Amino acid sequence: xxxxxxxxxxxxxxxxxxxxxxxxxxxxxxxxxxxxxxxxxxxxxxxxxxxxxxxxxxxxxxxxxxxxxxxxxxxxxxxxxxxxxxxxxxxxxxxxxxxxxxxxxxxxxxxxxxxxxxxxxxxxxxxxxxxxxxxxxxxxxxxxxxxxxxxxxxxxxxxxxxxxxxxxxxxxxxxxxxxxxxxxxxxxxxxxxxxxxxxxxxxxxxxxxxxxxxxxxxxxxxxxxxxxxxxxxxxxxxxxxxxxxxxxxxxxxxxxxxxxxxxxxxxxxxxxxxxxxxxxxxxxxxxxxxxxxxxxxxxxxxxxxxxxxxxxxxxxxxxxxxxxxxxxxxxxxxxxxxxxxxxxxxxxxxxxxxxxxxxxxxxxxxxxxxxxxxxxxxxxxxxxxxxxxxxxxxxxxxxxxxxxxxxxxxxxxxxxxxxxxxxxx
Numbered sequence: 001x002x003x004x005x006x007x008x009x010x011x012x013x014x015x016x017x018x019x020x021x022x023x024x025x026x027x028x029x030x031x032x033x034x035x036x037x038x039x040x041x042x043x044x045x046x047x048x049x050x051x052x053x054x055x056x057x058x059x060x061x062x063x064x065x066x067x068x069x070x071x072x073x074x075x076x077x078x079x080x081x082x083x084x085x086x087x088x089x090x091x092x093x094x095x096x097x098x099x100x101x102x103x104x105x106x107x108x109x110x111x112x113x114x115x116x117x118x119x120x121x122x123x124x125x126x127x128x129x130x131x132x133x134x135x136x137x138x139x140x141x142x143x144x145x146x147x148x149x150x151x152x153x154x155x156x157x158x159x160x161x162x163x164x165x166x167x168x169x170x171x172x173x174x175x176x177x178x179x180x181x182x183x184x185x186x187x188x189x190x191x192x193x194x195x196x197x198x199x200x201x202x203x204x205x206x207x208x209x210x211x212x213x214x215x216x217x218x219x220x221x222x223x224x225x226x227x228x229x230x231x232x233x234x235x236x237x238x239x240x241x242x243x244x245x246x247x248x249x250x251x252x253x254x255x256x257x258x259x260x261x262x263x264x265x266x267x268x269x270x271x272x273x274x275x276x277x278x279x280x281x282x283x284x285x286x287x288x289x290x291x292x293x294x295x296x297x298x299x300x301x302x303x304x305x306x307x308x309x310x311x312x313x314x315x316x317x318x319x320x321x322x323x324x325x326x327x328x329x330x331x332x333x334x335x336x337x338x339x340x341x342x343x344x345x346x347x348x349x350x351x352x353x354x355x356x357x358x359x360x361x362x363x364x365x366x367x368x369x370x371x372x373x374x375x376x377x378x379x380x381x382x383x384x385x386x387x388x389x390x391x392x393x394x395x396x397x398x399x400x401x402x403x404x405x406x407x408x409x410x411x412x413x414x415x416x417x418x419x420x421x422x423x424x425x
Contacts, residue, residue: 004028008037029130033103080118080145086174093167103129134158149296149313156303166303173299183383187390191397198401205408210235213412220419228415272322284385289323290354291378298371307334323349
């Protein structure tokens with residue numbers, strides 16, 4: 001039997017290497033998994049001449065099967081929701097905590113997802129693990145499903161030997177994000193229903209009922225009140241094909257201009273800066289980004305990710321280009337040996353509260369706790385703002401719909417009363 005040289009990590013995260021004898025490479029990987037090792041590289045210690053060639057890997061290098069297809073698993077386009085990723089993370093953490101090996105846990109989860117879109121992805125990840133890849137490297141081949149934040153957290157867990165704990169923290173992180181989205185969605189649901197019903201009522205009246213009233217008024221030949229004439233004019237305008245085409249062209253022009261603006265760096269900066277400075281809502285948008293930045297950075301630093309890498313990942317998670325650029329500038333200053341809080345303060349984008357809390361974390365040597373406290377404060381502020389706006393939005397939508405419906409009713413009734421008084425004379 002041939003000998004294989006291997007490098008791996010044990011359950012404590014320590015690096016181990018050595019030689020083992022097995023019929024083939026797959027059997028060698030199985031032996032390592034049975035011993036509780038996480039393989040990094042497994043190569044034949046003695047290569048025969050038939051196996052040599054220009055693509056022959058060096059000992060300790062990633063296996064040729066993995067390197068030959070760096071993007072193969074990502075070739076299939078599948079839709080996997082963030083909830084599915086969160087459930088996968090939670091289940092994997094629980095299985096590893098129960099004492100299962102990583103290979104066994106992935107096989108179990110793959111069987112559960114076999115008939116779903118996530119199944120083939122997990123199967124590909126399991127195959128890459130058998131070929132000697134790390135879990136983080138296998139996940140990184142699916143960037144549309146597993147973000148850089150996710151894969152770097154997994155890599156930190158592999159290096160520190162605390163993968164189950166890291167998976168638990170990732171689950172908590174995604175649960176918090178899902179909770180915020182759910183609160184915003186549920187708060188906007190009622191106003192959206194009221195607005196939809198109101199628009200539907202107005203549409204039905206303008207399309208089906210108003211033409212009948214208009215024909216009746218024209219037959220009587222009576223001078224109609226101003227509100228009625230305005231209503232009929234609005235109905236005629238809405239029914240005019242040229243008006244509809246004009247509105248469609250204006251909307252299309254606005255959408256096109258917005259897309260073109262978003263394609264340029266200057267345009268994105270302008271729009272993102274405008275969003276942050278928008279009255280009332282701008283502060284809420286800032287709170288959402290500051291909470292996301294603080295929570296992401298705290299999670300990364302708390303799991304041993306280096307500062308510069310953590311700042312880069314936090315920068316990538318920011319959809320607002322103004323804030324992302326400030327983080328990038330701060331990251332450049334950090335390379336000079338300065339602290340995180342001072343470079344962030346220089347940009348004058350991040351608020352004093354966040355800067356001061358980070359400075360306290362640096363002074364005490366417990367930056368993750370300080371950042372988590374900041375994130376909690378901004379998440380509470382975001383929740384309060386959303387509740388306040390939706391509380392004001394509900395009556396505002398109702399009043400707006402009531403005014404429109406009231407104007408329609410008043411216009412029709414005033415015309416009827418005008419015609420009735422004319423007939424009585």
